[in-house]
Amino acid sequence: MSESPGPLTEFAIIERFFSTAALSTRTKFIELGIGDDCALMSLPPDRRLAVSIDTLVAGRHFPDDANPEDVGYRALAVAASDLAAMGAEPVAATLALTVPSPDEQWLARFSGGFRTAMEQFGMSLIGGDTTQGPLCITVQVHGLLPRAQGLLRGGARVGDRVVVSGTLGDARAALAGFRGQLDVDSAQYRYLQQRFYRPQPRLRLGQALLSLANGAIDISDGLLADLGHIADRSGVGARIYLDRLPLSDVLHVCTDAEQARHWALTGGDDYELCFTVSEDNLPRLAAVAEQCDIALTPVGEIVDGRGVQVLDAGGRAVAVASYGFQHFAVDGSS
Ligand code: ADP
Ligand code: MG
Numbered sequence: 001m002s003e004s005p006g007p008l009t010e011f012a013i014i015e016r017f018f019s020t021a022a023l024s025t026r027t028k029f030i031e032l033g034i035g036d037d038c039a040l041m042s043l044p045p046d047r048r049l050a051v052s053i054d055t056l057v058a059g060r061h062f063p064d065d066a067n068p069e070d071v072g073y074r075a076l077a078v079a080a081s082d083l084a085a086m087g088a089e090p091v092a093a094t095l096a097l098t099v100p101s102p103d104e105q106w107l108a109r110f111s112g113g114f115r116t117a118m119e120q121f122g123m124s125l126i127g128g129d130t131t132q133g134p135l136c137i138t139v140q141v142h143g144l145l146p147r148a149q150g151l152l153r154g155g156a157r158v159g160d161r162v163v164v165s166g167t168l169g170d171a172r173a174a175l176a177g178f179r180g181q182l183d184v185d186s187a188q189y190r191y192l193q194q195r196f197y198r199p200q201p202r203l204r205l206g207q208a209l210l211s212l213a214n215g216a217i218d219i220s221d222g223l224l225a226d227l228g229h230i231a232d233r234s235g236v237g238a239r240i241y242l243d244r245l246p247l248s249d250v251l252h253v254c255t256d257a258e259q260a261r262h263w264a265l266t267g268g269d270d271y272e273l274c275f276t277v278s279e280d281n282l283p284r285l286a287a288v289a290e291q292c293d294i295a296l297t298p299v300g301e302i303v304d305g306r307g308v309q310v311l312d313a314g315g316r317a318v319a320v321a322s323y324g325f326q327h328f329a330v331d332g333s334s
Contacts, residue, residue: 008102010130017111018095018125029091029144030124039126041092043144050143050150052082058135062197063178068106070197071137072113077199078220079139080121081271084206085218087151088143090121095128096138121203149210151275156215156234160276162300163285165202167248168223169260170195172267176255188250195248199271205292209275212284215302216275222266223299224320227274228308237305240265242325243313246297258325265310265320276302 019034032040043049056075058064076093083090095114099106118125123141174196176182177189184192201218209216215230223240231238245264252260277285282298289296303309310318310325318325 008104008107013102013107013130014128017107018128018130030126033124033126034128039092039094041126041142046147047144048147048150050083050086050088050145051140052079052086053138053140054079054082055136055138066197068109069113069116072110072115073117074113074197074199075137075139076114076117076121076123076141077201078271079141080117080123080203081199081201081218081220083141083143084201084203085151085216085273086143086145087149087206087210087213087216088145089207090123090141090143090201090203092124092126092142093118094140094142095125096131096140097128098131098133098136100132100135102132121201146210151206151209151213151216152233153215153217153230154233154235155213156230156236156238156276156302157278158236158302158304160214160278160302161282161298162227162238162240162274162276162302163296163298164219164223164246164272164274165205165294165296166200166270166272167246167251167264167295168219168270168272169245169251169264169267170248171199171269171271172222172263173251173254173260175267175269182254184250184254188254191248191250192254196269199269201271202273202292202294205273205288205294208288208292209273212281212288213275213277216273219268219270219272219274221268223274224265224308224310225268227300230274230276231302231306231308234302237303238300238308239303240300240308240310241313242310242318244297244299246295246299262320262325 029041031042174192177192217226217230219226227238242261247260285296312318
């Protein structure tokens with residue numbers, strides 16, 4: 001940030017807010033962290049590297065007035081969620097940070113949130129880049145997978161059950177809450193806020209599913225869209241049953257049933273996992289759910305064909321429009 005005003009140079013920012021001493025919580029696999037031209041990682045011979053990158057743009061991926069701790073936490077959490085969806089063990093991250101000005105308070109709070117997430121996920125910050133411009137945060141994550149394993153989107157097979165972790169639709173409800181469109185009390189509002197700003201990448205679950213699941217993805221764009229990616233990549237179709245979608249207690253009470261299900265199906269930002277398992281492996285999920293302390297709910301199945309079909313409680317196909325559901329017209333009625 002050579003053209004930046006004030007005493008806080010790029011070097012000082014890195015030193016004060018992002019140095020290895022401040023942020024590194026583990027040294028396993030990392031030979032050299034922040035401070036040189038490159039970081040150096042040494043990988044065990046029986047593992048392969050899983051790499052993913054995500055960008056958050058202010059005003060687009062989070063509200064401009066979001067608190068900096070939350071922004072820092074969320075930036076790492078959404079990136080780490082891709083490691084979870086692959087079944088990878090999280091190891092390290094790099095951070096490309098563009099800030100409008102070297103605002104000490106903002107940087108301290110942002111790096112604090114980022115550090116909290118680092119420690120929680122067991123990762124180290126090993127490098128990055130710092131520039132001046134409109135607020136934008138890019139995080140690359142590095143994880144490890146056993147050589148022959150990995151949860152790919154293309155692994156779903158006809159007959160598999162479709163399972164999701166946790167509850168869906170909360171982050172979408174949070175957005176409505178931010179816009180003042182929800183009638184919630186303060187505890188409910190806080191719950192939804194947490195679900196949006198502090199998503200929990202299902203890292204332990206992903207690793208536990210390595211030898212169990214066939215196809216997997218994290219739900220960043222909504223179940224319907226993301227299950228659609230599994231179906232497309234696997235060359236199969238999928239069915240979801242509306243009445244099986246797992247909804248939180250708060251979502252149940254803060255809106256009507258149709259809206260809640262619609263948000264659960266199409267709302268993004270929940271960062272739960274959606275995966276497919278064979279009927280044979282289904283009984284083994286109870287132990288995984290307990291071990292990972294997370295609800296795992298079968299919501300549908302993989303079928304022959306293409307695309308994702310949504311069925312209501314009566315088994316009727318429903319069309320999902322941007323504003324809600326519509327029953328398909330059958331024989332002229334609907
Ligand atoms: P270069 O000019 O080689 O890109 P920089 O001066 O940008 O080097 O960065 C110096 C060191 O600080 C490098 O190790 C880089 O990875 C690290 N670094 C820069 N910005 C950040 C950041 N926001 N978070 C973590 N590490 C950073
Ligand atoms: Mg640089």
